[in-house]
Amino acid sequence: MGTKERRAREKEQLRRQILVAARELFVSEGYENVSMRKIANKIEYSPTTIYLYFKDKADLLDSVCKETLLNLLNTLEKLKNDKSDPVETLRRSGQAYVEFGLKYPQDYKLTFVIRPQFQKDLGLQEGSVGEKVFNYLREMVSECIQQKRFRHADVETTGQVLWSAVHGVTLLLIDFPDFPWTEKDKLIDTVIHTTIEGLKA
Amino acid sequence: MGTKERRAREKEQLRRQILVAARELFVSEGYENVSMRKIANKIEYSPTTIYLYFKDKADLLDSVCKETLLNLLNTLEKLKNDKSDPVETLRRSGQAYVEFGLKYPQDYKLTFVIRPQFQKDLGLQEGSVGEKVFNYLREMVSECIQQKRFRHADVETTGQVLWSAVHGVTLLLIDFPDFPWTEKDKLIDTVIHTTIEGLKA
DNA sequence: ATATAATATTAACACTGTAAAGTTAAATCA
DNA sequence: TGATTTAACTTTACAGTGTTAATATTATAT
Structure with a gap:
């Protein structure tokens, strides 16, 4: 039966x-x-x-975005095994994040820009996939801080600073493709490198 | 007559x-x-x-956004007279930028996120207000570089890195108001400070 | 007063998201 | 087996959308 x-x-x-x-x-x-x-x-x-x-069109969007977040999480988790230098791992995670955004630009925008507009307070609440992604970042940052590689000891703020940087460059590259950007990979590299150096100094 | x-x-x-x-x-x-x-x-x-x-609804949006950019430009230009430390001026410009975005969050999103979606290649081409805003940033950065305050001598890349940082933190704060952010002003401060330190180091 | 130009409106088209009601096919029970 | 309940899907309908073409109104110039 x-x-x-x-x-x-x-x-x-x-x-x-x-x-x-x-x-x-x-x-x-x-x-x-x-x-x-x-x-x-x-x-x-x-x-x-x-x-x-x-439920409705927004719910459909929501489900699509949850999938995207899961994909992003999987992409990032693959870097976790890298047990070498935590700062290097963090750098590579940042790169992977931006790469992901540029590989699926519309998915990225749907998830991080369009969705928040339609699902007001839903975003990164407890248990959500979005939270898991940020938790990944927390872990990476935490490792660096434990090894005294960063000036500040605040995992939260440090993580948010890094997220701001990668989110910013990702969206700018997506939204203004005609702007005379520095060569793409160099720019991404510089953004991440600069931020990490700033955290060390 | x-x-x-x-x-x-x-x-x-x-x-x-x-x-x-x-x-x-x-x-x-x-x-x-x-x-x-x-x-x-x-x-x-x-x-x-x-x-x-x-012409149509998108044109209306376009005109609204041009106004917003003009307002942003005016806000920034006021800081220009500050002839003291160019790095300090840059820092304050960054703060003013984010503040502007958070003061008029919807206008900011319309201009920097929604509009690019509707006016594909229009954005920051020659002569546009958008370009003028970035030119302001170029000037500020240029001053710092001339005074050998930054590691790199590349005005373009340096400007783009700064823009990424402030754009990123502005959008995150707007789009995920319920995320457990570090105290807002502290976060903005840290983002800008970290980036500038990273450029110096 | 009449012709001309500028400005605003009405009516219409092909769409939109979605609620309610209706239909059909499959699963369950007698 | 045949009747009935349940689940899956469709039809119809509504109020609203951006936009165009044709029409009407108003103010100016002759």
């Missing part, structure tokens, strides 16, 4: 189908330019079916 | 009225949630009248 399980599996499958279609459209056309009807067309269901799986 | 002038003045007046109404609504309700009809209602004209003064 596994019909219930099969049904549940099928339901989950359609949910994923919707999610995949939504992400593809959000990324290629921008959240605002994607209608529920477009998503529905893509998966060949009626528009209102989506509402059986997601 | 100053009727022509009067007419032009009246036209300019209505243009401003539209602009003011649009900004108020964009700021209080968010660009996406403001319809041309809402703006029209507010100024007590028919919706289509707006199209005699602005």
Whole structure:
């Protein structure tokens, strides 16, 4: 009598189908330019079916963003095993963060800029994937501080400073592609290096 | 025969009225949630009248943002006279920048995040107000470099690093108001101080 | 007073997100 | 098996969107 399980599996499958279609459209056309009807067309269901799986369009966005955060977390966690120099690991984490943002610019913007606009106070509350990402940063920073590599001993502030730097450069590069930036990799490098040096000094 | 002038003045007046109404609504309700009809209602004209003064909704946003950039530029220029320590002036400029962003968070987001989404390549091209703002930053940085206060001699990269830092912290504070940030002023201070120290070291 | 130009409005189109009601197919129970 | 409940999906509908074209109104110039 596994019909219930099969049904549940099928339901989950359609949910994923919707999610995949939504992400593809959000990324290629921008959240605002994607209608529920477009998503529905893509998966060949009626528009209102989506509402059986997601509360509304913002909820759909929310789910897409949670996935993105999970991907980011996975990308970062891979660097954790690097047991060499904690400052070097931190530097590489910063680089991986920006790289991730530039590899999936629209996903990054959806998650860190568009979503907060639609889900006012939801963002990084306890237990969320977003919090886990920041916890990763906390760990990295903590290691550096324990080894007395940084001037200040405040894990929170230090982490927030680093996040500001990488978030800032990521968004600028995404949003103003025509600005006469310094060669991209050099700029990213300099941003991270400068911040870390500033923390040491 | 100053009727022509009067007419032009009246036209300019209505243009401003539209602009003011649009900004108020964009700021209080968010660009996406403001319809041309809402703006029209507010100024007590028919919706289509707006199209005699602005090409479309994106153009209206564009004009609002240009104003914001002008305000930002004015705010910054006031600090220019400060002929004391160029590094100190730079620090204060950074603070003023973030303060401006937090004082008018919605305007800041409209200008630096929403607008680029709607006006793809328009942003900081030659002669634009946006470029003037970055030129201000160039001047400040240049002064520091001339006085050999910074490690590198690259005005462009140095400016971009600073911009990344302040842009990043501004947006994070705006977008994630519920995150357990370090006390706001302390965080801003640390971000700017850290970056500048990193540039010196 | 009439013609001309400038300005504003009305009506319409093809869309939007989403709620309510209706339909169909599958699972359960008699 | 046949009736009934349940789950999944669709149709219809509403109020609202940006924007265009055609029309109307008003103020100026002749």
